[in-house]
Amino acid sequence: MTLISVISCAHNEEEYVDRFLKSLLNSLKGFHYEIIFVADRCTDSTIRKVEKYSSYNIKILKKNWRKWRNSYAEALQFGFANSNGNLISIMDVDLIVPRHFFKVLVPKVKGRTASVAASIITYPDTLMNKIVFAWEKTYRIAPLGKRPYGAARIIQRVALERVGGFRDVFSTDTDLDLRLDRLGYESVVIPSIIVYHARRSSVRASVKRQVRLGRGRYMIGFGLIRTIGHSIFRLKPFILAGWLIERLQNPQKINPIH
16 A cells, blocks of 8 residues: 655744644545654744644654755755655645645656646735735746646655755755656646645745745756746746845855756
8 A cells, every 4th residue: 555654844833733734634534644744943832732643643853953054955855764655745834735635646646757746825814915825826827837836745755766855955846846857757736736825924034935946046057047037927036136146155056957
């Protein structure tokens, strides 16, 4: 029977843990699974809240160090190294997982299709989240195509092992998809399966995230012209700023794809 290893990484996510785990466990009903919960230098009540679900197959890994620039990618690799499943599911703790997520996506992860992702949409519960939710609708008309994005996906273990797991870059998901593509694998997104991103948005957080994504684009080898186009058509100007900052501060790319 197929074993699904769900890797969830958290740094002080006490606000989201309960809703996330309840939705995740509901979506895993009928599947053989293990949940690898990586508590990355947590100082709040995240771990105590996860421990309430000890009757389920949840393994808590405490990560009390940071050696990589991207501690999130480091936590993913730590979780992957301690997993056993032949399918690896990446699920962030600030997500709300739909009941049919695994039922629909698992059968599609086969052959050369190494990674299958759901659509991630901001949960429109606050004013700022509603603004971001409306903003995300512009993606439908941006001439950039639909690519897998974010942490709501299932990956073949054998493919993830072949590319060497996760790397110390900021655009973790894009980097993974590019390396899979280089080996002849396919990464797809299923638009009909929607996972809500429940984190409360703010202008400051949005700017910070865009800068990190821009840094990540430079690290994995995206050029200036393509990054300018992405910033314009996605209405994310600080991605370009992040690309330029990374180029000035750390001009050496990390084994670029392009």
